[in-house]
Amino acid sequence: MSLLFYNDAFQERVLRYVQPHVIFTGHLHRSLFIRKNLKFTEFTRAHPLNSNAERTIVNSFDIRDVHETFLEIMVPTCSYRMGERNIGYGYAVLDGDDLLYTVLWSVDRFSQLFLYLIFLVISFILLTMKLIFTCSIFATKKLQRLRITYTKMPKV
Numbered sequence: 001m002s003l004l005f006y007n008d009a010f011q012e013r014v015l016r017y018v019q020p021h022v023i024f025t026g027h028l029h030r031s032l033f034i035r036k037n038l039k040f041t042e043f044t045r046a047h048p049l050n051s052n053a054e055r056t057i058v059n060s061f062d063i064r065d066v067h068e069t070f071l072e073i074m075v076p077t078c079s080y081r082m083g084e085r086n087i088g089y090g091y092a093v094l095d096g097d098d099l100l101y102t103v104l105w106s107v108d109r110f111s112q113l114f115l116y117l118i119f120l121v122i123s124f125i126l127l128t129m130k131l132i133f134t135c136s137i138f139a140t141k142k143l144q145r146l147r148i149t150y151t152k153m154p155k156v
Contacts, residue, residue, distance in 0.1 A: 001027045004034040004072040005046060015070055021063045022071045022099055024092070029077035029084050031103050033061075037069045046074065049103065061099040073101055080109050 002025050003011055032046040049059060061071055075090035088105035 001025065002034070002046075002072060002074065004036045004070055020070065022061070022073060022092075024073050024075055024090065026075045026077065026090075028074050029082045030074060031076040031086075031088070031090070032074040033059075034072045034074075035061075035069065036072070049073070049101070055103075055105055058100050058102045061101065062097060063099050064097040071099075076103060078106065085110070 003015065003023055028046075031049040033049050034046050061073075063071060073090065073092070076086060076088050077084050078087055078089050080087060085108065086105065087109075088103040091102050091104050093100045
């Protein structure tokens, strides 16, 4: 569950006690980030990370200012079973006081399944054509042997 998305007294006490530099969560199965200052009680807004238009961008976050300001990164799901179309793996690197984060997106499952279906149909057509061609050659050779045998029979 997200720690910053909901305004709660317990959540505020936990964050003040632990003082995390960055929080990684994954409950919403989407790539989002929240930067929140606990002094203000405004509505919390999650911002998309590495959405369709910016899938290859590496995001940089300054984590020096951790006193009263918290950063939460929601990592997308990496399982097809969660019902999300976009799945991927969150990838973070700590570089001094900077956190570099991006999502390594997986292939869209529906386009991949469609490609498998096309491959199966083409394979089935090619194998059927090979079978028909092989059978017709075998049948032609067998008929030719039968004709030759029939025509070469000695007369008695």
